[in-house]
Amino acid sequence: MNTTPSAPPISLSRFYLLGIIFSLLSVAALIQIIRLQSDARAQELPKIGEALYNYETRTLYPERGEIFDRWGNLLAGNVEVYEVGVALDEVQRARSAESIARTLSEILENPGYAEIKLAAETPYQKGKAEFVTIADFVPAQKIRVLEDKIKTAKENRTPLNLTGLYWSAHPMRYYPENDLASNVLGFVNFLKRPENVAGCQENGDWCGGHLGVEEYYDNLLAGTPIQVRLPKDPRKIDNLPPIPPGSSLILTIDREIQHAIEKIADEARETSGAEAVTIIVANPRNGEILGMTSTPRYNLNRYWTYPEIIDIPTFNRAISQVYEPGSVFKVLTMAGGLDSGVVTPESTFLDVGSYVVGGIPLHNWEYTVWGMQDMTGCMQHSINACLAWVADQMGPTRFYQYLEAFGIGRRTGIDLAYEAVFPLRRPGDTNWHEVDLGTNSFGQGVSVTPIQMVAAISAVANEGKIMAPHIVKAYIRNGQQIEVSPKLMTAPIKAETARTLSEMLANALVNEASPAVVPGYRLAGKTGTASIPTAQGYTSPLTNASFVGWGPVDDPRFIVYIWMEKPAASPWASVIAAPVFHDVAEQVITILRIPPDEVRQQMKQP
Amino acid sequence: MNDQTFGMTGQKLTMDRTLFQAYRESPWRIQVKRIGLGLAIFALIALVAGIYLSISAQATEVGYQITYLEATREAQTLEIASLRSELASLTSASVMAQRARDLGFQPADMSQALYVPVESSMVRREAQLAPPPTSKPEPLIKPAYKQSLWDWILEEILQLRINVREAQP
Numbered sequence: 121m122n123t124t125p126s127a128p129p130i131s132l133s134r135f136y137l138l139g140i141i142f143s144l145l146s147v148a149a150l151i152q153i154i155r156l157q158s159d160a161r162a163q164e165l166p167k168i169g170e171a172l173y174n175y176e177t178r179t180l181y182p183e184r185g186e187i188f189d190r191w192g193n194l195l196a197g198n199v200e201v202y203e204v205g206v207a208l209d210e211v212q213r214a215r216s217a218e219s220i221a222r223t224l225s226e227i228l229e230n231p232g233y234a235e236i237k238l239a240a241e242t243p244y245q246k247g248k249a250e251f252v253t254i255a256d257f258v259p260a261q262k263i264r265v266l267e268d269k270i271k272t273a274k275e276n277r278t279p280l281n282l283t284g285l286y287w288s289a290h291p292m293r294y295y296p297e298n299d300l301a302s303n304v305l306g307f308v309n310f311l312k313r314p315e316n317v318a319g320c321q322e323n324g325d326w327c328g329g330h331l332g333v334e335e336y337y338d339n340l341l342a343g344t345p346i347q348v349r350l351p352k353d354p355r356k357i358d359n360l361p362p363i364p365p366g367s368s369l370i371l372t373i374d375r376e377i378q379h380a381i382e383k384i385a386d387e388a389r390e391t392s393g394a395e396a397v398t399i400i401v402a403n404p405r406n407g408e409i410l411g412m413t414s415t416p417r418y419n420l421n422r423y424w425t426y427p428e429i430i431d432i433p434t435f436n437r438a439i440s441q442v443y444e445p446g447s448v449f450k451v452l453t454m455a456g457g458l459d460s461g462v463v464t465p466e467s468t469f470l471d472v473g474s475y476v477v478g479g480i481p482l483h484n485w486e487y488t489v490w491g492m493q494d495m496t497g498c499m500q501h502s503i504n505a506c507l508a509w510v511a512d513q514m515g516p517t518r519f520y521q522y523l524e525a526f527g528i529g530r531r532t533g534i535d536l537a538y539e540a541v542f543p544l545r546r547p548g549d550t551n552w553h554e555v556d557l558g559t560n561s562f563g564q565g566v567s568v569t570p571i572q573m574v575a576a577i578s579a580v581a582n583e584g585k586i587m588a589p590h591i592v593k594a595y596i597r598n599g600q601q602i603e604v605s606p607k608l609m610t611a612p613i614k615a616e617t618a619r620t621l622s623e624m625l626a627n628a629l630v631n632e633a634s635p636a637v638v639p640g641y642r643l644a645g646k647t648g649t650a651s652i653p654t655a656q657g658y659t660s661p662l663t664n665a666s667f668v669g670w671g672p673v674d675d676p677r678f679i680v681y682i683w684m685e686k687p688a689a690s691p692w693a694s695v696i697a698a699p700v701f702h703d704v705a706e707q708v709i710t711i712l713r714i715p716p717d718e719v720r721q722q723m724k725q726p
Numbered sequence: 727m728n729d730q731t732f733g734m735t736g737q738k739l740t741m742d743r744t745l746f747q748a749y750r751e752s753p754w755r756i757q758v759k760r761i762g763l764g765l766a767i768f769a770l771i772a773l774v775a776g777i778y779l780s781i782s783a784q785a786t787e788v789g790y791q792i793t794y795l796e797a798t799r800e801a802q803t804l805e806i807a808s809l810r811s812e813l814a815s816l817t818s819a820s821v822m823a824q825r826a827r828d829l830g831f832q833p834a835d836m837s838q839a840l841y842v843p844v845e846s847s848m849v850r851r852e853a854q855l856a857p858p859p860t861s862k863p864e865p866l867i868k869p870a871y872k873q874s875l876w877d878w879i880l881e882e883i884l885q886l887r888i889n890v891r892e893a894q895p
Contacts, residue, residue: 183807192853194814198807260808289804296814360796370853379819593852601856640836710834715841723843 175349182343183291185366187305187333189375190408190593196305196334196420198291200260204228205253208244210284217241219281227265228255240284251286257310263287295420301378303436304371304412304591306332306537307420331435333369333591335537340367340595368596372408377401380707381411388700389415393688394665398437398570399700400681401708404578404670406606407587409534410678410708414438432538439534442542442567443683446650446693447502448666449563451577451621454499456522457510459617465495465624475505475512478554482508482562485649500628502647504562511561516547519557523566525612526576527586532609534571534589542567563650564658573668574681575609580622581644581670581679583615626673636669636698638705640716645669645701647693652686662686665693667701671709672717678708 156162187196204224211217221237231239231254239252266287273280293308308329329338343366350360385397401411414437418426433440457463473489474481484490484504490497498506511519523529529544544566545552559565568576571589579586588607595602625644629637636645648666651658665687670679680701687696708714715723751759815821873881 183803186807186810188853188855190852191850192855193817193819194810197811197814198804199811200804200808289801291804291807294811294815296811297818297820300819368855370855375819379823596856599856600859601854602859638836706836710836710839713841719841723841 174353175351177347177349179345179347180360180363181345182363183365184293184308185341185343185368185596187341188368188370189301189373189378190371191375192370193375194296195301195371195373195375196308197294197296199294200289201256201292202258202260202263202287202289203253203256204258204263204285204287205251206240207251207284207286208240208242208249211240212244212284214281214283216281216283216285220285223266223269223280223282224254224285227262227269228258231255257292258287260289263289297375298419298421299417300375300382301371301373301413302332302417302420303414303438304332304373304409304536305420306330306334306336306435307418307423308334309423311424331429331432331537333371333536336535337367337369337592340597341369342366364598369592370594370596370601371591372403372410372593373412373591374410374711376711377411377708378413380711381704382413382417384700384703384707385413385415388684388696388703391689392665392684392696394684394686394696396434396437396685397700398441398681398683398685399704400438400570400574401704402574402578402589402679402681404581404676404679405587407575407578407589407609408593408606409589409591412436412438412591433540435538436536437683437685438570439536439539440569442540442569443664443685444564444566444650444653445568445573445666445683446563446648446664447504448573448577448646448648448668448681449566449568450499450502450507450561450648451580451625451646451668452523452526452528453507453511453519453561454495454624455526455580455613455617455621456519457514458495458620459522459613460514460518462513462518463495463510465620467495469493469495469498469503469506469509471498471503471505473505475508475558477508477512477558478556480555480558482555482558496624496627496631499624499646500632502562502649507561508558511557516554516557519561520544520546522612523560525610526579527572527609527612528566528568528576532571532575532589535591539571540569541572563648570666570681570683573666574679576612577668577681578670578679579610579612580618580625581676582618584613584618585611622670622673622676629669632694634694634698636667636701636705638671638702638709640718641671641705641709641714642673642717643669643671643705644673645698647698649691649693661691663691663693665691665697667693667697669701669705671705672714672720674717675720677712677714678705680704680708 156165184198186194186198189195206217206220211220217237217240220240221233224236225231225233228236236254239254242249242252244250270280270282272278293310295302295305295307306329309327328342329335334341343364346361346363348360381399381401385399388394389397396415398414399411400409402409414435418429418435423429429435454463458465470492471484471490473487474483476482482504485502488501490501490503490506493501493503493506495506495510497503498510514522523544529541531539531541533539545556547557556565575586575589578589586609588609590604590606592604594604622644625646626642629643629645634645634647636647637643646668648664648668650664650666652660652662652664654660663686665682665684667682668679670676682697682700682704684693684697684700690696714720
């Protein structure tokens with residue numbers, strides 16, 4: 121009998137189990153596929169993969185535009201500096217921290233050996249601590265020293281283990297003239313580079329241009345950063361698209377005039393004991409600012425050393441600080457009086473030392489009495505009562521119409537950041553009183569910036585027309601120089617009025633033998649000594665001394681405005697500010713090569 | 727009739743067989759042919775791969791060169807800007823004034839100034855650092871590199887006609 125052993129019974133349960141497992145895995149895979157296809161985040165995965173392994177996106181920042189004076193002298197440029205750092209994994213693998221610290225500390229002033237070593241020995245953490253910056257803004261010369269050291273070590277076969285040490289160049293804003301025209305230029309906060317500080321501007325942090333031209337024209341100077349997608353595969357490498365640099369600016373500033381007025385302002389501040397001195401030189405014919413300074417100035421290459429630099433009104437008092445100008449304002453009152461026909465140069469006024477407006481007597485300075493005076497005499501002796509009378513004769517409506525036409529109470533629109541303005545109180549305003557007509561006529565109870573005064577009074581020097589004051593003469597964009605055309609702001613007075621008033625003020629200067637007079641040149645000018653209001657009224661013995669002058673009277677080429685804040689040596693503008701005007705005018709005449717009147721007349725003759 | 731037909735068919739079959747046998751290649755020839763074909767395909771693939779490798783290598787090299795040149799251009803642009811700033815620093819107003827003083831010069835005194843009429847061309851000109859917008863820049867690539875042969879012939883014919891007309895009295 122053939123008895124074959126029967127096969128053991130097959131356990132199907134194991135097959136079933138395997139089947140179930142594979143089925144479940146298939147279902148899971150299917151679910152995952154559906155999820156990946158439908159999940160919005162999953163859609164990003166190919167892009168991330170592409171970015172990681174195929175392409176990289178880089179933001180390229182254009183070179184910041186340069187700033188020149190009207191003759192092409194560089195006022196703000198860029199220099200090459202380096203960021204030095206270590207790749208932590210490489211340093212740790214090569215154990216080069218000690219060598220790096222020793223070498224760098226010999227070259228860099230800061231940080232020292234211990235700090236560098238500590239930084240280089242930072243434990244490497246992928247994605248968290250991979251690279252440490254040891255120093256930034258390292259001058260190119262120091263990097264050349266480092267490179268020489270490495271080269272020498274290689275040549276001499278001396279061991280120098282600097283594995284993991286890297287340095288890369290980037291531009292830094294540089295002001296070759298240091299503090300020259302600093303109040304006009306402003307600065308770039310290069311310690312916060314836009315490529316390093318994400319959302320810098322959104323956070324309200326000043327990471328670009330700050331103050332002056334640098335802030336006003338920040339967008340133009342900075343240019344437009346572009347994002348490029350670069351393949352990592354070297355076979356696919358394409359050339360980078362051209363990145364147009366930021367526009368460069370040519371200012372109306374004349375470096376020689378700027379240098380001269382800054383020197384004069386420093387000397388004037390020292391001799392007068394004034395809190396601050398502000399000087400503006402402009403061309404009344406086209407509104408170009410030839411020079412503008414305000415003490416103190418700042419070395420823009422070390423802007424972070426001045427904590428007060430963020431105090432906007434004191435950075436450039438010429439445009440950002442309002443003050444009661446005093447008698448220089450009389451030029452505007454007299455211009456209105458003459459232009460409206462209320463007075464003529466021959467009109468007379470009997471000065472008894474005061475004039476009542478709105479029931480309040482307004483006195484002359486030091487209660488002086490000048491007797492019978494014509495209008496030239498009123499301006500020459502700066503008689504408050506006389507100008508209050510002129511304003512009274514004009515009436516409030518006409519007087520304030522003229523002030524508005526001169527741009528008082530409005531910004532001039534000069535192309536500098538943070539121009540200030542103080543509203544002009546007019547009849548009908550709750551804080552306007554009848555007496556204000558009188559006090560405003562001689563520049564009290566009204567606040568202006570020096571640039572407003574320059575713009576307004578330039579109408580008298582420029583045939584009745586005010587040209588918009590501006591600081592940028594031309595800009596260079598895409599390799600082309602585009603000139604900025606002078607703009608006519610307004611014409612508040614007639615040309616004839618302007619000529620008459622200029623003659624009156626020129627005569628006044630000569631008659632009083634003012635220290636402002638420059639021999640050989642007929643100049644027009646007016647002093648202004650203003651009381652400074654306090655909470656208790658005009659109780660302070662301190663004054664603001666101002667002077668405005670222009671010339672030559674028959675063909676004005678410049679207008680100069682001086683403001684000396686709280687001078688200690690003398691409160692009088694005729695003593696303090698007039699000599700400063702003389703010095704400035706002399707320098708400007710020399711630099712602009714304006715021949716004396718006599719020579720000019722001879723040259724005009726055929 | 728049927729036999730005849732059958733006989734003819736049988737004869738045809740015999741002839742076909744003979745013909746088939748007559749054209750059959752010997753096995754070694756077939757082998758050589760196949761090896762040759764295989765080698766040809768291999769050579770072709772090798773050639774294509776070689777060309778591809780060569781072009782890829784060249785493209786890679788050029789790619790690296792472009793990257794290097796771009797980096798160099800960037801560095802040189804920065805260096806030029808840096809040198810310009812350095813030059814400006816060396817000729818700044820305060821430095822020049824000091825140098826002038828060291829050389830024995832004095833600031834110009836108005837009383838010593840002598841004014842003489844000069845030609846306008848001798849007067850100092852304000853900064854013109856770039857051409858004005860009206861002037862068209864010279865094209866970087868010459869038109870000859872961009873126009874077709876047909877365009878060039880037409881242009882030459884037109885120019886010839888203009889020259890002939892101008893030459894006529």
